[in-house]
Amino acid sequence: MRYFSKVVEAGSFTQAGKAFNVSPSSLSRRVADLEKSLGATLLKRSTRIVKLTEVGQIYYNDVQHILNQIEQSEETVRSYQTTPMGRLRISSMVSFGDIVLLPLLDEFSALYPEIVLDVSLSDELSTLGRDDVDIAIRGGYAPNERVLAIKLMDNSFIPVASPRYLETHGVPENAMALKQHAGLYFKTPTGPTPWLCNKNGQWHDVSGPAVAISNNGAWLAKKACEGEGILMSTRWALASYLELGQLQELKFEHEVAITQSSTMAVYLLYQKQRYFVPKVKAAVDFLVERLQTTNAR
Amino acid sequence: MRYFSKVVEAGSFTQAGKAFNVSPSSLSRRVADLEKSLGATLLKRSTRIVKLTEVGQIYYNDVQHILNQIEQSEETVRSYQTTPMGRLRISSMVSFGDIVLLPLLDEFSALYPEIVLDVSLSDELSTLGRDDVDIAIRGGYAPNERVLAIKLMDNSFIPVASPRYLETHGVPENAMALKQHAGLYFKTPTGPTPWLCNKNGQWHDVSGPAVAISNNGAWLAKKACEGEGILMSTRWALASYLELGQLQELKFEHEVAITQSSTMAVYLLYQKQRYFVPKVKAAVDFLVERLQTTNAR
DNA sequence: TATATTGTTGCCTTTAAAGCAATAGTGATT
DNA sequence: AATCACTATTGCTTTAAAGGCAACAATATA
Structure with a gap:
């Protein structure tokens, strides 16, 4: 479809070939294949001029739109990888969520309006481990290969x-x-x-x-x-x-x-590899900066 | 894109492979290629379950739309200048369907026996907008670049x-x-x-x-x-x-x-480009002729 | 804990695409 | 009117991509 589109715009197989760094013969074959698969002649060729047939014109319009959509879709995915956006699922202890986290998140939302927050407050720790949460905040952490824990503040x-x-x-x-x-x-x-x-x-x-x-x-x-x-x-x-x-x-x-183990602390937990997802990185960085510097160490 | 789409729907590389008569390994490779070219992980795989990531979900929706467009476009070309035939999907408001449309369609079917009618009566307009309908009849219309709206009759x-x-x-x-x-x-x-x-x-x-x-x-x-x-x-x-x-x-x-906006009318809606598909053209022409001349302006 | 199923990976085969040179056709120029 | 310059196509070869098979690792179910 890209080949076809370019041939139409260039009005020439040779010219279109140059745009793709591909030989004209290959273009000719691909377009011929396309025509065969569609069961219709798209281009009226003479050795000197290439122009659209009636169906070709219709098809060209469609193709134009389709290629646009594809490009746009790819662009969406790419920007998704670079701009923090999308749904960010945060799980936190109830009390910590009420007192510390939620007030902070208002500010976070203002900073990253394209991130939709999905906050679950729960004292159960079952929610982590599965992939249903991007960031978890817990008192103490389950040592896990793939999970990174950052101490946010003292919890004694x-x-x-x-x-x-x-x-x-x-x-x-x-x-x-x-x-x-x-x-x-x-x-x-x-x-x-x-x-x-x-x-x-x-x-x-x-x-x-x-x-x-x-x-x-x-x-x-x-x-x-x-x-x-x-x-x-x-x-x-x-x-x-x-x-x-x-x-x-x-x-x-x-x-x-209230416990014999002395290392009571609030930990921020997230999957190591997920740190490269922009929304997760944005949230981790934000929370660490706001919580670790002000209240903890 | 077709591979990817099928894997999502099947929830399995193996199942999707069967649908294409292709080995799972090939599918795995193609989808991996796609992910690489997009620079994003589309699917969360575990040996037992395959599900979409967040970007994957977004991309899948786009892909769905794109594949639809491609198919429609191919249909347009293939059916170009043939007799009207094939499945024609019509969506209409319930009451209008019952009273006006269905009685008319009997006559239409007699005229074009090779067209198989697929009529959905619904007052929800969610059915429109998607590409799952060739012709829609609604009271009022959402102005859209690619959608053409023809006023059939007054609806006050x-x-x-x-x-x-x-x-x-x-x-x-x-x-x-x-x-x-x-x-x-x-x-x-x-x-x-x-x-x-x-x-x-x-x-x-x-x-x-x-x-x-x-x-x-x-x-x-x-x-x-x-x-x-x-x-x-x-x-x-x-x-x-x-x-x-x-x-x-x-x-x-x-x-x-019953409403303060005065422009109440029944509109016939269809995608501009699809008018080239004989069955669509036949139906649009037929409905406009029968409905617009008799009752409306 | 054992088992069966699934996704992936390395290696090989097959198929599709690309390149090259030759050919034939066409519009412009002389 | 004849020639010229340029272009699309086609046969043949080369190259790259896709597909298949077997082995392996991982995981949910029994």
Whole structure:
């Protein structure tokens, strides 16, 4: 079809041949083949002039359009490979999504209007691993050959309480004293998180009596603000309350945590090879820049 | 492109290979070549499943369209200056199809016995725009470079009622009085059609209380004949009832309509280039002659 | 865990496309 | 009117692309 089209435009097999760096004989044969397969004569040839027949004219118009479409389609695919666009599927922990991610993504959308965001908030980690997500944000990472994990920020839990609570019930002198205090417990997919204390290499459960247990951080934080008990949650989840003074951090001589493994962190996960897809690269770079520099290391 | 398309549809290189009587290895190579030339991965392969990537999906849609165009173009050339024959796909609005088109097509079939009619009646316009139809009949048209629209007949709605109804409830003196009358409402895909009246450039809703609402014109007409209320429908849909005197038109000083846009008409649509295909030309010419001369301008 | 199916890859064969030289036809020039 | 210059075509050869086969690796199902 390209050959035919060029022959028509050049009005000559020889000229068209030059455009393709192909011998006229080959062009002649290809066009003849095309005519044979269509069962119609497209070109009226004389040794001196080549012009379209009636059907040829009709066919030429069609071909013109078709070639255009093909080129346009190829262009679309190519630009797709270079310009960040398309659907970007992000999966994140619920609390992190609500507090940190979603506000950031508004800015991201403004930067890359051609990217359609598809955000799933879930604390289940099953969503990754399959190919149904481009980027995942999780606390801790499943070590996998093909998956790259970037530490975004610290994810260790800190104990907090409202000034009112501390006034009423007293500030716990040390970690062990937590046992005597009302507890607001955060529940992960693996169950509620106890209060643990590392004292001289030994771990002790210092959980106090439970007032409430939930996987909804905001609700627990509200309860903590209202002085219902002591809460352990992540620094980033509590940041706004700490700033306003609604809650204050409790500091102890001995480390307090909710798990014995010390490397608690929020990780950004994506498939190594997918980093070359523009939309993924754009998102990874954006998130790393905004989250890693400001809050973490 | 054909290979790629088939692989997508079959969801398997092996299956697609069978369709072409070609080994899977060859298909695999061709598709790989295509991907290389586009510089993009079109298919996500695992030994067990083959599915489109995001770019792949976009490209597949384009390819689909392109292959269609090529096929149509070949058909145009091959059938050039032959007798009208083959499958002719017509899409029409339901009511128009029932009342006007289908009766006419019997005659058409007698004229061109070698044409196999494939008629789809639907009020959705989604069927158009695609290349899966040779001729479409719609009320109104989307202006398009390649699509030609011929006005077949007027499509404005007129109010009618049975003599008995008018006897019992009185003939409405003016358009405003319609509000007091029982209404039989025709429902289009965009919703029920209210009664509107243009009075000194102002549009007023003069809909009366609804007795029945339906997208089935015949059923509403029957109800109207039985004196259940006033019906607004197109002149061509009501023609037989008006002739028999079962229904009579209500005329008012001020224009009554079902939409504020005045250019209501039935259009015959077809792709400009396809007029060269004998079967299409035959049908367009036939329909225009039979419909445009008798009822319209 | 074993099995069957599928996509890919290396190697070879087949088929299509390209190149070359010769031929025949045609419009312009003399 | 005859010649000339140029062009499309055709037979033959070369080259490149596509296809087939067997072996292999991967994966979902039993």
